[in-house]
Amino acid sequence: MQLSKHILSQITGAEVPPASCFDLPEKVIQFGTGVLLRGLPDYYIDKANKQGIFNGRIVVVKSTGNSDTAEFENQDCLYTQCICGVQKGAQVNYNIINAAISRVLHAKSQWEAVLECAANPELQIVISNTTEVGIVYTEESIFNTPPASFPGKLLAFLYRRFEVFNGAADKGMVIVPTELIIDNGVKLKDILQQLARYNNLPEDFINWLQNSHTFCNSLVDRIVPGKPAAPFLRAIEASLGYTDDLLIMSEPYSLWAIETANSKATEMLSFALADDTVIIAPDISLYRELKLRLLNGSHTFSCGLAHLAGFVSVEESMHNEAFASFIQSLMLDEIAPAIKDASIPESKKEEFAMSVLDRFRNPFIEHKWLNITLQYSSKMAMRNVPLITSYFHRFNSVPVRMALGFAAHLLFMRCRQEEDGKWHGKVNGQAYVVNDDNAAYYAEVWQQQKRVEAVATTILSNKELWGEDLLSLSGFADKVIYFMNELMHNGVQPALYEADKQKTVM
The missing domain is CATH 1.10.1040.10 (N-(1-d-carboxylethyl)-l-norvaline Dehydrogenase; domain 2)
Incomplete structure (x- = not known):
C-alpha cells in the first residue's frame, strides 16, 4: 500500500502525525521542493505542529522540472523521513511521517494559484532554497506568468499581497532564505528593492517592502541525501509496511540558525520552540x-x-x-x-x-x-x-x-x-x-x-x-x-x- 493519510492508523514503523495536523491553516509559503527543505525546515515545522506549538502548514511552490505534482498529491503531501546515524556516540535510527506540507503548486502551470495565496491573512513566513545561484538579480517583468527568477516570483507574490491588503503593515511577512550564501536575507531584500524599481512599482509598495517585512539571514545544516538506492529503499519500505515515492534519508545532526532581533518575527517563528537546534539570534x-x-x-x-x-x-x-x-x-x-x-x-x-x-x-x-x-x-x-x-x-x-x-x-x-x-x-x-x-x-x-x-x-x-x-x-x-x-x-x-x-x- 502507498503512503497516504487514509492508512496512517495501520502504520507502526514510523511516528504518525495526528489527524488534527491536516486541519491547520497555511502559514508558510515555501519556494522549493528539494530534499534539504523537506529534511530540515519542514522537519522543524512538522515537529512543532505535533507538539501543538506552531500550528501551521506549508504551501510549496515548485519551479523546476515538469509541472507534474502527482507524487505529492497521491500521498496527500505526506512523506517519510528516515533519520539514521551516530549522535554523541550512540546509534540513532528512527522514522517520522511528515505532514507539514498542505499542497504543492507548480509555478509554470499554476501561477495564478500561487498568487492567490498572497490573499491568505494567516500566511506569515516565506522560506526558500533555490541553490546559491537562485538569489541573483535578473532584469525582468514581474508580471510575466511566471517571472523566471526566484526574486521575480517572490516580488510578484509580495506585490499581489500589497494590493490585496492595501499595504497594511501587519500583513508583512518574515522572509527566511536558506540558500547557502553569506547574508542571504540582506541580499534577497536588496535584489527585491532593485527589481521593484526596475518594474516601476509604486513608492508606497517599496516603503512597505522595506518597513513591513523582516528579512532574516539564515543558515541550515543537515546532510539530506534524499531517497536511498533501490535495494535499501525496498528494505526500508518492507519494514515500514508501505511504499513512499517521497521518502528521504537524513542524518540526526541538524541546525537552523536564523538571524533577527525583531521580537515580532521571533514570535511568528514559534516553531523554534520545538527544538533547541533552531537558533534565533541577532548574530549567527x-x-x-x-x-x-x-x-x-x-x-x-x-x-x-x-x-x-x-x-x-x-x-x-x-x-x-x-x-x-x-x-x-x-x-x-x-x-x-x-x-x-x-x-x-x-x-x-x-x-x-x-x-x-x-x-x-x-x-x-x-x-x-x-x-x-x-x-x-x-x-x-x-x-x-x-x-x-x-x-x-x-x-x-x-x-x-x-x-x-x-x-x-x-x-x-x-x-x-x-x-x-x-x-x-x-x-x-x-x-x-x-x-x-x-x-x-x-x-x-x-x-x-x-x-x-x-x-x-x-x-x-x-x-x-x-x-x-x-x-x-x-x-x-x-x-x-x-x-x-x-x-x-x-x-x-x-x-x-x-x-x-x-x-x-x-
Whole structure:
C-alpha cells in the first residue's frame, strides 16, 4: 500500500502525525521542493505542529522540472523521513511521517494559484532554497506568468499581497532564505528593492517592502541525501509496511540558525520552540562560518578529487585511509586557520571539524560526491576562494591541500556538450554529467588551450569567475598545475601522498 493519510492508523514503523495536523491553516509559503527543505525546515515545522506549538502548514511552490505534482498529491503531501546515524556516540535510527506540507503548486502551470495565496491573512513566513545561484538579480517583468527568477516570483507574490491588503503593515511577512550564501536575507531584500524599481512599482509598495517585512539571514545544516538506492529503499519500505515515492534519508545532526532581533518575527517563528537546534539570534556569523567553511568548504575542495578517485559516496571515501587523512588535514591544518572570524576560538573550530568527520563516516547516509558537484564553480568561488586568499595572506604560503582540491576541480570540469544538451566529463572511461552554469566556459577553455598550464592560468586569472586574479597568489598556480599533472599521469592516491609529503608550512 502507498503512503497516504487514509492508512496512517495501520502504520507502526514510523511516528504518525495526528489527524488534527491536516486541519491547520497555511502559514508558510515555501519556494522549493528539494530534499534539504523537506529534511530540515519542514522537519522543524512538522515537529512543532505535533507538539501543538506552531500550528501551521506549508504551501510549496515548485519551479523546476515538469509541472507534474502527482507524487505529492497521491500521498496527500505526506512523506517519510528516515533519520539514521551516530549522535554523541550512540546509534540513532528512527522514522517520522511528515505532514507539514498542505499542497504543492507548480509555478509554470499554476501561477495564478500561487498568487492567490498572497490573499491568505494567516500566511506569515516565506522560506526558500533555490541553490546559491537562485538569489541573483535578473532584469525582468514581474508580471510575466511566471517571472523566471526566484526574486521575480517572490516580488510578484509580495506585490499581489500589497494590493490585496492595501499595504497594511501587519500583513508583512518574515522572509527566511536558506540558500547557502553569506547574508542571504540582506541580499534577497536588496535584489527585491532593485527589481521593484526596475518594474516601476509604486513608492508606497517599496516603503512597505522595506518597513513591513523582516528579512532574516539564515543558515541550515543537515546532510539530506534524499531517497536511498533501490535495494535499501525496498528494505526500508518492507519494514515500514508501505511504499513512499517521497521518502528521504537524513542524518540526526541538524541546525537552523536564523538571524533577527525583531521580537515580532521571533514570535511568528514559534516553531523554534520545538527544538533547541533552531537558533534565533541577532548574530549567527559563528554558525555560518563554521558550517560554510569546514563542512561545505571541505565538501567542495574534495568532491572533484573523490570523483576522480572513483568514490561514489562520502562515507565510502572515508574508508580510504589516505583520503580520510586528506580531508582531516584539509579541515584542521588549512581551512580552520584560514577562517577570518577572530571571535571563533580554535577549540570551537576543532570541535566542529571533528563532528563533521563523524558525520562524513555515517554508514546510513549515501551522500554522493557527484551530487555535491552541482554548481561546482560557484560553490568554489563563494565557499573556498576566500579561504585560499585568507590562508595565503595570513601565512604567506600556498595551502597544499586546497591547491590539490582546486586542481581536481579544473580536471573534473573538463567537459563537452553531448546530443542530449548536457555537459559531460569522462574519467576512467566513464561519463558523468557536469551540472554547472559555467560548464560552457570551462569546455571552451579546455578546447582552445589544451595544455594544462594554459588551462590553469586562463581560468585562475578570471576575475569575473573568482572575484580576483588568483595568479596574484605567488606559487598557487604552480602548485595547481603540479597537481593537475600528478592527477592526470599518476592518479589520485599518489597525489594524496604528495600533498601529505609536502605538508603546508605554517
